Amino acid sequence: MATLKTASVLAFERKLDPSDALFFSVDWEDRSHSNKWQPVAVREKSVRGTISNRLKANEQDPAKLDAQIEKPNLQTVDVATLPPAADTLVARFTLRVLGGVGAPSACNNADYQEKLQQTVAGYVESNGFGVLAKRYAYNLANGRFLWRNRIGAESVEVEVRHLVDGKAQNTWTFNSLDLPLREFAYDTPAATGLDDLATVVESGLSGSAHALLEVTAFCRMGAGQEVFPSQELILDRERGSKSRTLYMVSDVAGMHSQKIGNALRTIDDWHPEAAELGPIAVEPYGSVTTQGKACRQPQQKQDFYNLLDGWVLKDKAPTLENQHYVMAVLIRGGVFGEKDS
Template sequence: MATKTADADLKTASVLAFERKLDPSDALFSAGRWDERDDPARWAPVPVREKSVRGTISNRLKAKDQDPAKLDAQIDKPNLQTVDVAALPADADTLKVAFTLRVLQGAGSPSACNNAAYQAKLRQTVEGYVKAHGFIELARRYAHNLANGRWLWRNRTGAEEVEVRVQHLVQGAPATTWRFDALKLSLRHFDAPGEMTETLDEVAQLIARGLSGESHVLLGVSAFVRVGAGQEVFPSQELILDRDSTKKSKTLYTVADVAGMHSQKLGNALRTIDTWHPEAATLGPIAVEPYGSVTTLGKACRQPKEKQDFYNLLDGWLLKDRVPAPEQQHFVMATLIRGGVFGDGE
């Protein structure tokens, strides 16, 4: 009876934060030739350089500006732009993208929580999930997204060949290396071809061990993308809040003058495992977000009014003992692995 009273009085902590448990580094770009993938000495960093271009007027015009004379006057004005570009050298046909990934234990354990009773109930709930499901389903999906090269984003599109290598690093040296033909793995689902199932399972088991704290897991991940000699490649683009500080129309991300990709962009790709949202049949997997946000579409796939968002599911599970369906439990745990600030503070 005391437990029921305690549960009835239980409220969400006003301070509740979780650290991310999949922690990628930034990715660095280098260039070389496809047949020299096993010779590290042959790969050179990809620089970012400026290019000045003369663009044309192509934006949608207001009605008052659609007069032929006004339009001709606009077209006659040069649209001069300075942009950053990154491209392979003329003698290199392959892009290499490499980063490291730490898999940390303590999924579901808050880094900050100011309500001891809530934290105890959260620990009990997470332990029940791990006992019932373990981390293997989530780990299998994370492994699939490593192997299929989703994290390459636009660099994967139109590539002739993509080879992904995942290494288990122990004391700085690769203990095991797995190789994948990324283009044979789908971006729409998580079913692997038969010949890759066993290899993917090995990577998934390793990630699951890292999440459960059974072992220290550091992965070295690299991809070789055969796109063609001299072709443009696509690092992350910087968000410039102060436009007056730069005259460039596009600024690309660099690490020590080497083209790179933000760790946040890599993390977004790795957690694109949510096929449990209401619009999965149409959209396929989306990144794990509390409201199922898809910024490219300008919509939230997990609306609070449908009780499918993270907060409704978590509160129902912890405060009202409404255990979600197994697939929604996976979503809640994946959101805790993602990390964030989820308190009920003002």
Template sequence: MAKNSELTTATVLAFERKLDPSDALFSAGRWSDLDNGDCWPAVGIREKSVRGTISNRLKTKDQDPAKLDAAIENPNLQTVDVATLPNDADTLRVRFTLRVLSGAGQPSACNNADYLAKLQATVKTYVSEIGFAELARRYAVNLANGRFLWRNRVGAEQVAVEIRHLQEGQARQTWRFDGLAFGLRDFKVPSEAESALAQLAGAIELGLAGEAYTLLEVVAYARVGDGQEVYPSQELILDKGDKKGQKSKTLYKVGEVAAMHSQKIGNALRTIDTWYPNEDGEPLGPIAVEPYGSVTNQGKAYRQPKAKADFYTLLDGWVLKDKRPDEDGQHFVMATLIRGGVFGAAE
């Protein structure tokens, strides 16, 4: 092996994700009939045409009353996709499966044998001295609290989450949680859920460590009200063309069933980073594990390279220079490797 001073990051370095969710499919029924949730009909997607008004911020030259009146005379016509519960159903059911894979820190591609050996030794040290217990507990909390429901969780009267540990197609163990008993800004566990949460976290930890096969079926129920709108993923249409009056919002569906992208489920599950620098000093809640701590809806990166808090600085210091981060930094680096991605150095 080359000496540490000569060691450089591999130019080809890629990791596969170790939390592998499926798409989540939507169905609907009544809260009083949760026991028959497997038989509930699917939620579909339909088009709706709406007539909007001019409400955007105007440029100074367009603020003339006559121009504004003329603009308002031209209606803002839109065609959008919408998904709603039937009028006789008050509860949304969201179902997906989650595979927990072993080999965290083992790259799927690496073109530098010396770097690979040092990386594997570094990961082995983390696993033996710290282990996956804390990361597994946080992933388990994000399953139990229904964070993956996203907007469907907001304003829900009740949220129930049922998780089954599957082996050979059968439920080896089942855990049930009251999603609203958990907060979204921390990882505190209600006393009545501690035992079940510990068992779920244990199953995830064994899966990450490669000591057991972990396949989870996750079913969440959100009681939102008869006929209420629900929120699948929205498709990103890159080529919108110039056709006037075309659909302005397209929702994701699998076949004819409203659904949520597996990537959006994965983002919710890895929203465990509370270790990032916080200049304001106030608890901001967890953010998704990303190399630069990027939060797109805030337009901010919380892990700036100048602060030496980003993934690349921590990983290079740990592997190349033997500068071991504190325990929080090690958790973040390992969580990013579990997230997966392409992290090679530029040639």
């Protein structure tokens, strides 16, 4: 009998599929009246900066430094703000939760695919998707997807609607600031309704029901305050062009679906550095780009590939926590094939 090997072509589609989020403004007291929402526009602003970068040793001469400071650091940037008459940011997006977890969208090894799906079926039979679904639901409720907009806000309220035939079958409202980001505080009063929301997410992951959620976040920041849509990555920026370009959808400030997805899958607190960092986004190597580090090193056999290969190829099931992690990476999706040597 031939030794089972990882498929050289192996890909999975993501099962949490958020849309872009669009930004609107409204007064906090009128937040429930969508007819009063106004789109948040992006506009240009030109500013004159000063030199602030770290100087090299040969640049620290006082005369040279004075000469550098005399040169104006002119910049043109995009900016998005609430209007003077509105103190609340509204961010709205939809989220599809799809079934078929563990079924590759592409696989060129039928034996490997069969064994992989048997492994996933064993996990589902033993555990279901309840643990993962509850964590995804928690990251909807706590407003993590607001990123910088959540920091320093006076109030953050998240409303989640379960849509069936275009109509809300259930609606849950959460006071997000009472749900901490560094832990999953399921037992606090602010988490009321989380179990029901998690049940909808779980039904989508299991494929037992269609799951479409509409998520609306209200973030009270203050009238006229700056808000923070996604920033576009422009690699071939011309000299003298804008130094910051913000994302827009039909002239409305917005946030990339990828950034929302990253926030929703920030559920991995099973990695070796969880005590220091708390939950991180589910990634094959536990990448934390803001700190320039990988929390799941292959040398420690804690990365996705070592765990998956041990589970599927060698029948060595990882710890339950790492089983949750491996399934979360499959939900994330990606291309995981092994090149032929």
